[in-house]
Amino acid sequence: MDCIFCKIANGEIPSAKVYEDELCLAFKDIEPAAPVHILVVPKAHCASVLEADEAVLGHLMAVAAKVARENGVAEAGFRCVVNTGADGGQSVPHLHVHVLGGRSLAWPPG
Numbered sequence: 001m002d003c004i005f006c007k008i009a010n011g012e013i014p015s016a017k018v019y020e021d022e023l024c025l026a027f028k029d030i031e032p033a034a035p036v037h038i039l040v041v042p043k044a045h046c047a048s049v050l051e052a053d054e055a056v057l058g059h060l061m062a063v064a065a066k067v068a069r070e071n072g073v074a075e076a077g078f079r080c081v082v083n084t085g086a087d088g089g090q091s092v093p094h095l096h097v098h099v100l101g102g103r104s105l106a107w108p109p110g
């Protein structure tokens with residue numbers, strides 16, 4: 001499958017990896033929207049949250065919290081975002097959790 005996050009997960013495309021385990025990978029976003037901007041992605045292809053296994057979703061959120069702690073934004077606060085579909089602004093059709101922090105984030109999103 002021609003999926004950019006599958007290629008990152010299997011090492012075909014390099015990334016600035018911050019965490020990896022048997023189920024998922026976390027790496028720095030190539031277009032950071034905040035001082036800390038990390039993507040947590042499952043290794044097994046899954047297009048979006050609509051198709052995701054409950055256990056995988058729970059694991060991705062636990063890893064999002066872990067990378068937030070390890071990258072120094074847990075105390076000040078951070079945001080986890082899962083863009084889904086066209087109106088949700090999803091540009092890569094492989095499930096991913098954005099972990100954003102390191103500055104005060106506006107709400108609501110645009």
Ligand code: DGP
Nearest residue numbers: 004015028029030031083089090091092
């Ligand atoms: P979304 O718009 O929610 O689907 O977010 C996709 C994000 O993926 C976007 O913030 C940019 C990031 N991205 C796209 N291609 C690459 C890549 O090749 N490497 C990395 N590190 N990030 C990428």
